[in-house]
Amino acid sequence: MWRRVACIYRMYARRLDHLPPYLFARIDEMKAQKRRQGVDVIDFGVGDPDLPTPAHIVESLCAAARDPATHHYPDYTGMYAYREAVASWYRGRFSVDLDPATEVLALIGSKEGIAHIPEAFVNPGDYVLATDPGYPVYKTSTLFAEGKVHVLPLTGGNDFIPDLDAIPREVCERAKLMFFGYPNNPTAAVAPRSFFAEVVDFAREHDIVVVHDNAYSEITFDGYRAPSFLETDGAADVGIEMHSLSKTYNMTGWRLGMAAGNAGVIAGLGRVKTNVDSGAFDAIQRAGITALTGPQQCVADACRVYEERRNVLVRGLSELGFDVPLPKATFYVWMPVSDSMAFAAKMLDEAGIVVTPGVGFGPSGEGYVRFAITRSVERIEEALERMRGLAL
């Protein structure tokens, strides 16, 4: 048997070799080994809410799943009623007007949209601009479309906002797409509205399709309200925003998101999607309508939970000598360290704590680790207690 498998490995297409090395694999392996040894691992690695999906949304799915009308192939672009709910949410939340018929597309999670959009816009050899550190799919989707990634470094020195003037002219001329997102994963940075305006001007000048990834707009603290890129003058002329119910309503497993904005970009992505998937389950879309149009108290409640965890973790880390600013948004804490892989390995090996090495999100993530505060205050306190015993 093993012979046959080894021989199949050699048949993999070259594009699989071109994928960046999966640096999280080593941490995953170490984590599994610790668990096998009976260690009570505290996992701050996963960007997946530990809180359940609110009950009224679950009830809505159950009722919808009992209706045989939802059991068929969905509409490729999403149920019209779901697209209307997205448009009405954007109007209420951001004062952005969208035509549900042409400017909204249902996605099977925003990852799906990010993974597919280069297929619609990128020819082999075209550049795609992507923030680094960043959501890994920006790069892998570009490589699948045989594009070239030009990274936009996010560093403490630029407040984790890319310097568009630093992009070489020949790259600007051959760039087709730009991926970025604020509130940002993994750095937890937020962007001033003036940066969104800069992106619009830049995209206009160089004919670049902009994809703003806004998965964390609702996870904000201390009174901060995150904008939509589409609020920016001219944004809908140059691109779209990907959004998702995953983080807002603790629905990561449900796979439901949306793309919104420029009708031409939406249509291009839609053409790819009609050829690779058959849309999101209608019952899930109906539950999505309930999420977007129903009571929003659940979102505020979740933010309060994350805010308390953030305060406990950041205060504890500062007592340990780590200087971490309080993030205004996302459920991440991005902490400077000297060597991210060594720090993460030591935390796991000596304290049974999983954090993600920043370099796993791209070379500019070196010098940081990411904590996902998707664990209870009790577990955070336990982790801080264990860290007190380490020479970090």
Ligand SMILES: *Cc1c(COP(=O)(O)O)cnc(C)c1O
């Ligand atoms: C979680 C996340 C997504 C994707 O979420 P979906 O579950 O696919 O909707 C996209 N971008 C960023 C930055 C994320 O953190």
